[in-house]
Amino acid sequence: MRIGYKCIVQNVGLTKSKIRKDKKYWVNSADYQSSLEGSFVRLALVATINTEKLHLYTLRKFDLKTGPQKAKKLNGKLLEYIESFFSKPKLIDVFAKESDDAISKSIKLNRSSRLKRLEKANLKPKLVPVTSYVYERNPDVVAEALYRADGICERCSGAAPFYRKSNNSPYLEVHHIVPLSNGGEDSLSNVLALCPNCHRELHFGKGI
Numbered sequence: 001m002r003i004g005y006k007c008i009v010q011n012v013g014l015t016k017s018k019i020r021k022d023k024k025y026w027v028n029s030a031d032y033q034s035s036l037e038g039s040f041v042r043l044a045l046v047a048t049i050n051t052e053k054l055h056l057y058t059l060r061k062f063d064l065k066t067g068p069q070k071a072k073k074l075n076g077k078l079l080e081y082i083e084s085f086f087s088k089p090k091l092i093d094v095f096a097k098e099s100d101d102a103i104s105k106s107i108k109l110n111r112s113s114r115l116k117r118l119e120k121a122n123l124k125p126k127l128v129p130v131t132s133y134v135y136e137r138n139p140d141v142v143a144e145a146l147y148r149a150d151g152i153c154e155r156c157s158g159a160a161p162f163y164r165k166s167n168n169s170p171y172l173e174v175h176h177i178v179p180l181s182n183g184g185e186d187s188l189s190n191v192l193a194l195c196p197n198c199h200r201e202l203h204f205g206k207g208i
């Protein structure tokens, strides 16, 4: 037996009329009836995981003392160990926000001290673990916007600069006019298929 799901608790203290009917999963109807007693919690699935490293035997090495039946509040090393499987370091897409502040600061500082720092700099960048939330975009919106653009940037009307390795289609990027993070819709009327230059300019340029 092992941990397979990460859930959040949505409701507690629900009575049997508020829970999903799961009678068909019970072999024995007396067991089913007794399962209806007491109160229930509603969970929402956040992530699934499948690894032997979350097997109960392993968790015992990290101080798990109770059996799997009862709810248990986790803390310390055990919590850290379990959490580490659900927040793996992710390599961020190049399009993620650059560390603008650090770069601006370096640009403002005097050059000779920057060059001195560079001489002593660590040549292998640190890998920084990041947990991030990403909107799940509708692939039909992306595909349809690319179809609509037909290889031509919908901003500058230039041709896509190269072909995509994966499927040999003209390389354009689908951009949300009103960002999803500002409540924009993931719909055809809120997207533009753009050449990489225009896309970068819209995100990072100072505007005209």
Ligand SMILES: [Zn+2]
Pocket: 153, 154, 155, 156, 157, 158, 194, 195, 196, 197, 198, 199
């Ligand atoms: Zn363009």
Ligand SMILES: [Zn+2]
Pocket: 174, 175, 176, 199, 203
């Ligand atoms: Zn964009």
